[in-house]
Structures are given as structure tokens and as C-alpha cells.
Amino acid sequence: xxxxxxxxxxxxxxxxxxxxxxxxxxxxxxxxxxxxxxxxxxxxxxxxxxxxxxxxxxxxxxxxxxxxxxxxxx
Numbered sequence: 001x002x003x004x005x006x007x008x009x010x011x012x013x014x015x016x017x018x019x020x021x022x023x024x025x026x027x028x029x030x031x032x033x034x035x036x037x038x039x040x041x042x043x044x045x046x047x048x049x050x051x052x053x054x055x056x057x058x059x060x061x062x063x064x065x066x067x068x069x070x071x072x073x074x
Contacts (some may be wrong), residue, residue: 005047005071007072013033036048
């Protein structure tokens with residue numbers, strides 16, 4: 001499993017993550033910041049999630065492309 005954390009307060013809403021990996025990331029309709037789609041959230045937190053290993057390339061591409069480097073994988 002791959003754990004994901006987004007430092008949402010630092011998000012610039014550039015859209016790169018949800019355009020790169022829309023299966024996992026999306027724009028929050030209320031604050032326009034990036035969040036993890038509900039299916040993959042941990043404890044209902046839009047900033048924390050977990051995906052299976054087969055989705056790692058998708059989330060890694062999004063994390064590596066983030067211009068403000070706020071997406072962490074572990």
C-alpha cells in the first residue's frame with residue numbers, strides 16, 4: 001500500500017495532480033484545493049489517503065509534478 005499526504009494549506013490549485021491522476025486526486029469544490037477522492041481517504045481526511053501498489057505510478061507522477069511539492073508518499 002502507498003500512503004499519501006497532501007499539505008492542503010500550501011496548495012496553489014494548479015490542477016496538475018488531479019489532471020495527472022484523477023483516480024486519486026480531485027479539486028475540493030468549496031476551497032478549490034487538492035484533495036484525495038473519498039474512496040481512498042483515511043479516516044475521512046481529504047489530506048490523507050492510501051492506495052494499492054498498482055496505483056503507485058499514477059500518484060508518484062502527480063507528486064513529482066507538483067510545483068510546490070506538497071504531496072508526500074510513503
